[in-house]
Amino acid sequence: MTQDLPPPRPGxxxxxxxxxxxTSALTGCLLAGDGFQVVVVEAREKGAGSSSRSAAAIRQQFGTPGTVRGMIHSVRFYERFREHMRCAPGSPAVLVQNGYLFLYDRPELHEDPAAHAARWDRARERVQMQRASGLDAVAALAPAEVGARFPWIDAPRLAGATWCPTDGFLRPDLVYGEGFRRLEELGGRIVQWAPVTGAVHRGGRLAAVETARGTIAGDLFVNATNAWAPRVSRLLGGADLPVSPVKRYLYFLQRAGSLTGEQLASFPMTITARGAYCRPENADQLMAGWAHRAAAEPGFRHEDQDEVEAEYSHRAGLDNHAVRTWMELAESMPALGEFAGVSATAAGYYADTPDHNPLLGYDPRVPNLIHACGFSGHGAMQGPFTAEVVRQLAAAGPALPAVRLGPEGDVAVDLAPFRLDRSFGAPEEMVI
Ligand SMILES: Cc1cc2nc3c(=O)[nH]c(=O)nc-3n(C[C@H](O)[C@H](O)[C@H](O)COP(=O)(O)OP(=O)(O)OC[C@H]3O[C@@H](n4cnc5c(N)ncnc54)[C@H](O)[C@@H]3O)c2cc1C
Known part of the structure; x- marks a missing residue:
């Protein structure tokens, strides 16, 4: 295999x-632009993991200033994706900015009113923090404002909502498809059906990876396998990574009744007070999801990604998570109760860390190995931020304290909350 790859230019x-x-598609383009010869090694084919199974929502409404700034970077990158990736004229946008709406119910509607009241208080405080972090477009909306903008929402049941119109969702297949196309234009290579099975170390560094299609030497290695990352780290002699693969399901709700196709297509990504979410897939289908308690599956196989257990399948009568998700959404958006039903269920794995922030940094044991994984259900939106962090780590080494973002490089994001050796505090609250 090594001889099939063109040798790097001298030096x-x-x-x-x-x-x-x-993660690899976007990171690869930046590293190639910085002069690396980039080789991507994939166990199956491009998009064989979560990237092709994602709700791909994107938001800047996060719980810490660093993540808000990182996500402002991501949104700006995706807004100009076609320019960055030199896409063909007329190619579709990867970012749909329908906005992102978090609903907060009147506390007395729930069994735990104090918790709901506290959540709404924290949401308003977060809006202040997000605005102070540069996200000017975010706002807290009163129920009447929600009702006026989104007439399908049952506004009287709300205490309020937070809203950011520049958020929305991505077309993930286009992100990695166009990303890898551009990477190849920049001289990069993608080696598919080549699972990494081992490593060659020399002088305390990683010299090469062994794959089912041969040994591939390198100077810098990036573990961008997300839910598989702990296994790959072990194969490479790297650290034990606190990343838990957890199954998540997506449901497709078929439009019927009073809601028009035009209205449905204009839906923002909407999150109910108890965390169920939906966004348009097209004018006739809403994509929906609702996180459930699930055990980690550290040994999951590729095939398990598409396995839909009866408890979560729309095919299993009425007593299942698919129908419960639909009904939960219809509580806040009554017109959804008129829909024809759930027409499909899909699944995939989140790669959760204890604080739901990714691991972005050098391995403590293998000095030329960077991990970029543990996205906890946010890796599509965090892709451009991640790519920028890896690029700057590659240039500066492990001591880099902060990544610099913005057109002038004048926005600094502290990397401490993403380091592998951080002590995990309270989880990021803005997780769905
Ligand atoms: C149901 C669901 C909903 C989601 N919703 C959102 C959302 O709304 N917004 C958002 O931003 N994110 C969301 N995510 C998360 C997001 O999809 C992921 O974080 C992101 O796609 C991760 O991309 P990646 O490139 O890091 O990893 P992946 O796309 O998972 O790629 C990892 C690759 O590593 C390969 N691999 C594994 N082992 C090896 C090996 N030994 N050798 C070589 N290759 C190997 C795999 O085959 C795979 O192709 C969701 C995920 C799921 C499952």
Whole structure:
């Protein structure tokens, strides 16, 4: 295999990125632009992991200033994606900015009113923090404002909502599809059906990865396998990564009744007070989800990603999570109760960390290995931020304290909350 790859130019370093999803596609382009010869090594085919199974919502409404700034960077990148990736004229946008709406119910509607009241208080405080972090477009809306903008929402049941019109959702297949196309234009190579099975170390560093299609040497290695990352880290002699693969399901609700196709297509990504969410897939279907308690599955197989257990399947009568998700959404949006039903169920794995922030940093044991994983259900939106962090880590080394973002590089985001050796505090609250 090694001989099938063109040798790097004299003096040119080679970066080997493991896993061919959104993270590698975007990171690969930046590293290639910085002079690396980039080789992506993938166990199956491009998009074989979560990147092709994602709700791909994107928001800047996060719970810490660093993540808000990182996500402002991501939204700006995706707004200009076609320019960055030199897409063909007329190619579709990857970012649909329908906005992102978090609903907060009147506390007395719930069994735990104090918790709901506190959540709404914290949401309003977060809006202040988000605005102070540069997110000017975010706002807290009163129920009447929600009703006026989104007439399908049962506004009288609300205490209020938070709203950001520049958020929305992505077309993830286009993100990695166009990303890998651009990477190949920049001289990068993508080696598919080549699972990494082992490593060659020399002088305390990683010299090469062994794959089912041969050994691939490199100077820098990036573990971009997200839910598989702990296993791949072990294969490479790296650290134990606190990343838990957890199954999540997506449901497709078929439009019927009073809601028009035009209204449905204009839906923002909407989150109910108890965390169920939906966004338009097209004018006739809403994509929906609702996180449930689930045990980690550290040994999951690729095939398990598409396995839909009866308890979560729309095919299993009325007593299942699919119908419960639909009904939960209809509580806040009564017109959804007129829908024809749930027409499909899909699944995939989140890669959860204890605080729901990703792991972005050098391995403490293998000095030329960077991990970019543990996205906890946010890796599509965090892709451009992640790519920028890896690029700057590659240039500066492990001591880099902060990543610099913005057109002038004048926005600094502290990397401490993403380091592998951080002590995990309270989880990011803004997780669905
Ligand atoms: C149901 C669901 C809903 C989601 N919703 C959202 C959302 O709304 N917004 C958002 O931003 N994110 C969301 N996510 C998360 C997001 O999809 C992921 O975080 C993101 O796609 C991760 O991309 P990645 O490139 O890091 O990893 P992946 O796309 O998972 O790619 C990892 C790759 O590594 C490969 N691999 C594994 N082992 C090896 C090996 N030994 N050798 C070589 N290759 C290997 C795999 O085959 C895979 O292709 C969701 C995920 C799911 C499952």
């Amino acid at each position: 040119q370093p080679r970066a080997v990125l493991i896993g061919a999803g959104i």
